[in-house]
Amino acid sequence: MATVxxxxxxxxRVRVARIEQGDRSQRGTIPFGVPxxxxxxxxxxxxxxxxxxxxxxxxxxxxxxxxxxxxxxxLARLSGSVLWCLKDRDxxxxxxxxxxxxxxxxxxxxxxxEKMVLACLEEGLRHPGLAGVxxxxxxxxMTASRRLHLAAETSGVLGLVVRRWRTAAAAVDFGQPTAxxxxxxxxxxxxxxLPVPGVGRPRxxxxxxxxxxxxxxxWELESCNEQGRLALPAVLxxxxxxxxxxxxxxxx
Amino acid sequence: MLAAHVGGRxxxxxxxxxxxxxxxxxxxxxxxxxxxxxxxxxxxxDPVEDAAALERLALWALRYSPxxxxxxxxxxxxxxSGAAHLMGGELALLDDLIQRLGRSGIRARxxxxxxxxxxxxxxxxxxxxxxxxxxxxxxxxxxLPIAALRLDLDTVDRLRALGFETIADxxxxxxxxxxxxxxxxxxxxxxxxxxxxxxxxxxxxxxELIETRRAFVEPIGAAxxxxxxxxxxxxxxxxxxxxxxxxxxxLDLTFHRVDNQVQAVRVxxxxxxxxxxxxxxxxxxxIEKVVPGFGIELMVLxxxxxxxxxxxxVGTLSEVPAVDLSGLVDTxxxxxxxxxxxxxxLVESELPExxxxxxxxxxxxxxxxxxxxxxxxxxxxxxxxxxDTLALLPDLPPVSFTWRSVRRKVMRADGPERLFGEWHRxxxxxxxxxxxxxxxxEAGERFWLFRAGDGEDPAAGNLNWYLHGIFA
Numbered sequence: 001m002a003t004v005x006x007x008x009x010x011x012x013r014v015r016v017a018r019i020e021q022g023d024r025s026q027r028g029t030i031p032f033g034v035p036x037x038x039x040x041x042x043x044x045x046x047x048x049x050x051x052x053x054x055x056x057x058x059x060x061x062x063x064x065x066x067x068x069x070x071x072x073x074x075l076a077r078l079s080g081s082v083l084w085c086l087k088d089r090d091x092x093x094x095x096x097x098x099x100x101x102x103x104x105x106x107x108x109x110x111x112x113x114e115k116m117v118l119a120c121l122e123e124g125l126r127h128p129g130l131a132g133v134x135x136x137x138x139x140x141x142m143t144a145s146r147r148l149h150l151a152a153e154t155s156g157v158l159g160l161v162v163r164r165w166r167t168a169a170a171a172v173d174f175g176q177p178t179a180x181x182x183x184x185x186x187x188x189x190x191x192x193x194l195p196v197p198g199v200g201r202p203r204x205x206x207x208x209x210x211x212x213x214x215x216x217x218x219w220e221l222e223s224c225n226e227q228g229r230l231a232l233p234a235v236l237x238x239x240x241x242x243x244x245x246x247x248x249x250x251x252x
Numbered sequence: 253m254l255a256a257h258v259g260g261r262x263x264x265x266x267x268x269x270x271x272x273x274x275x276x277x278x279x280x281x282x283x284x285x286x287x288x289x290x291x292x293x294x295x296x297x298d299p300v301e302d303a304a305a306l307e308r309l310a311l312w313a314l315r316y317s318p319x320x321x322x323x324x325x326x327x328x329x330x331x332x333s334g335a336a337h338l339m340g341g342e343l344a345l346l347d348d349l350i351q352r353l354g355r356s357g358i359r360a361r362x363x364x365x366x367x368x369x370x371x372x373x374x375x376x377x378x379x380x381x382x383x384x385x386x387x388x389x390x391x392x393x394x395x396l397p398i399a400a401l402r403l404d405l406d407t408v409d410r411l412r413a414l415g416f417e418t419i420a421d422x423x424x425x426x427x428x429x430x431x432x433x434x435x436x437x438x439x440x441x442x443x444x445x446x447x448x449x450x451x452x453x454x455x456x457x458x459x460e461l462i463e464t465r466r467a468f469v470e471p472i473g474a475a476x477x478x479x480x481x482x483x484x485x486x487x488x489x490x491x492x493x494x495x496x497x498x499x500x501x502x503l504d505l506t507f508h509r510v511d512n513q514v515q516a517v518r519v520x521x522x523x524x525x526x527x528x529x530x531x532x533x534x535x536x537x538x539i540e541k542v543v544p545g546f547g548i549e550l551m552v553l554x555x556x557x558x559x560x561x562x563x564x565x566v567g568t569l570s571e572v573p574a575v576d577l578s579g580l581v582d583t584x585x586x587x588x589x590x591x592x593x594x595x596x597x598l599v600e601s602e603l604p605e606x607x608x609x610x611x612x613x614x615x616x617x618x619x620x621x622x623x624x625x626x627x628x629x630x631x632x633x634x635x636x637x638x639x640d641t642l643a644l645l646p647d648l649p650p651v652s653f654t655w656r657s658v659r660r661k662v663m664r665a666d667g668p669e670r671l672f673g674e675w676h677r678x679x680x681x682x683x684x685x686x687x688x689x690x691x692x693x694e695a696g697e698r699f700w701l702f703r704a705g706d707g708e709d710p711a712a713g714n715l716n717w718y719l720h721g722i723f724a
Binding site: 026036046049058059060063064066067068069070079081083089090091092093094096097098102103104106108109110111112116120123124127129130187188189191197198199200202203204223224226 | 266375498510559575576579580583584587588592593594595596597598604607608613617618619620624627628629630631632633663664665666690691693694695696697698721722723724
């Protein structure tokens with residue numbers, strides 16, 4: 001009896017999942033390559049064809065540097081062109097290249113205001129030829145995010161929104177619900193310690209604040225390398241390899 | 253200086269700047285001028301060639317807008333409504349226009365205004381290129397002399413004899429006595445300049461243009477109707493483009509309204525295209541810019557710029573179709589402006605702020621990237637912001653720094669990375685030096701600081717500290 005019910009339950013689960021998806025085919029996911037994170041996400045990675053939100057913590061809520069590089073690392077691991085919608089001109093392209101996102105892959109669309117940035121995002125998300133679309137906005141309403149998510153669903157393109165606010169206090173807005181499938185907060189942490197004076201590989205506190213059909217969690221990670229890959233910090237005992245790597249970079 | 257026969261006597265028709273400075277102006281009899289300056293250089297005027305040259309200029313100006321008219325003797329009127337966004341705004345368009353003409357040896361003056369009369373006046377009499385926004389026409393042309401009003405010299409002289417110096421003077425005067433003495437022309441010109449009276453352009457059209465047109469028995473006005481007819485206009489246009497093996501690079505859709513006004517929208521494409529769906533989509537995005545007024549009686553769609561586009565077989569089984577982003581780029585370019593959609597590319601430069609250039613979004617891949625291995629911040633402040641620092645020794649990174657009135661203690665630092673000024677660009681940069689440091693504060697925020705100068709040579713910099721970027 002018990003085995004039958006388990007079998008029936010499994011069948012039901014599959015059928016419910018199919019109904020929930022509607023006629024949309026499964027778009028697949030992009031794993032982070034860090035088992036600790038991928039285990040945590042439904043489908044083993046960040047779902048393609050849906051919208052994800054990233055914001056910075058602390059001062060990062062204003063400049064969003066870590067959140068932007070975190071997002072750039074995800075896009076770097078996809079293949080194909082990326083549409084980057086922005087309003088401010090302070091994004092420094094060499095940093096994106098440093099996270100593995102080659103400048104030839106990124107098309108920038110500069111909106112005059114946030115409304116225009118959102119419009120560009122939506123237009124890009126409707127285009128199935130892109131690998132991903134990313135936009136920097138401060139306000140993201142439920143309606144706007146749902147539009148973006150639906151656009152991403154129809155094309156299968158990965159949609160990322162980096163939230164940036166004028167002041168750190170305005171970041172309480174991040175508590176408002178949106179239609180994004182996952183919501184991340186990336187804050188800077190003191191860099192990995194080196195045996196010599198200097199700045200080691202940057203570390204981030206990566207918080208998964210919300211995940212549809214998943215649980216929130218947080219990790220302390222080392223920032224994107226040249227291929228856009230994150231890494232778990234090596235424990236103090238066996239960090240010699242990484243420290244050497246970081247040391248070379250710091251000395252340069 | 254040019255002179256021509258006008259009714260039996262030789263009259264000056266145009267004079268160069270030097271001549272005008274010494275009091276010689278068009279309309280003066282040649283004999284008088286020569287009596288004053290015997291060594292004047294006089295050439296015969298050639299009105300036919302002048303008109304032809306003006307027409308060539310007007311045809312060239314079609315690059316800016318589909319609605320261009322000649323304004324003899326020496327002017328060109330360009331209706332830039334619905335087309336200025338492609339050049340990055342009205343002022344940018346004027347700058348571009350003046351610069352391009354200047355490069356081909358034509359000294360031009362240009363201004364933009366709501367009405368033909370006001371634009372005419374401002375282009376000739378205002379200082380420098382000027383844009384009069386909606387409702388600011390009177391403020392812009394009020395201080396200009398009445399000669400700016402397209403009146404003949406005789407009327408201007410008589411008005412000035414009565415004490416009317418500026419357009420504002422004339423506007424402030426009761427109309428009836430003025431009309432009695434000078435006829436209706438001054439009043440009409442004033443009304444035209446201020447937009448109280450309509451004035452229609454007589455647009456020129458270039459030869460051999462691929463265009464389709466549709467006249468309406470009943471004037472149309474609803475956005476949905478316009479959208480439907482756009483579809484009906486685009487299809488025959490695409491058929492004709494295909495016959496000639498061409499694709500459209502720029503499309504002009506002109507709306508002729510029942511009140512004799514012409515409105516135009518222009519869309520640009522990054523690569524030649526003749527897909528009716530895509531072209532119609534681009535045009536439909538512009539509908540909101542059209543004010544139908546009392547109705548539109550004629551719509552004309554023209555491919556003002558075309559490029560060769562051969563046949564291409566689609567849907568073969570073996571080949572994987574390359575991703576075509578030109579549709580997306582065109583849609584965005586026509587919405588936000590062509591200069592706002594771009595790719596970043598490496599520029600060989602020592603200084604970080606100059607190391608990033610722009611290339612068109614669909615330009616071939618450069619294949620180059622910035623030198624890997626050097627730490628570069630995610631956000632670059634432009635210009636770098638001055639910070640107060642506490643540094644123990646000139647060659648060491650600071651112990652703490654204050655940025656935007658928050659003091660941050662430096663826990664770790666890397667550097668210096670010395671970058672030199674580009675002496676080949678400017679003399680002032682001959683000796684300048686920047687020492688860059690990556691610093692990390694207690695919270696783990698990482699910043700890019702630099703010190704101007706090397707601490708030895710005063711010409712290298714003033715030893716002030718600046719914050720240039722923020723790391724992830």
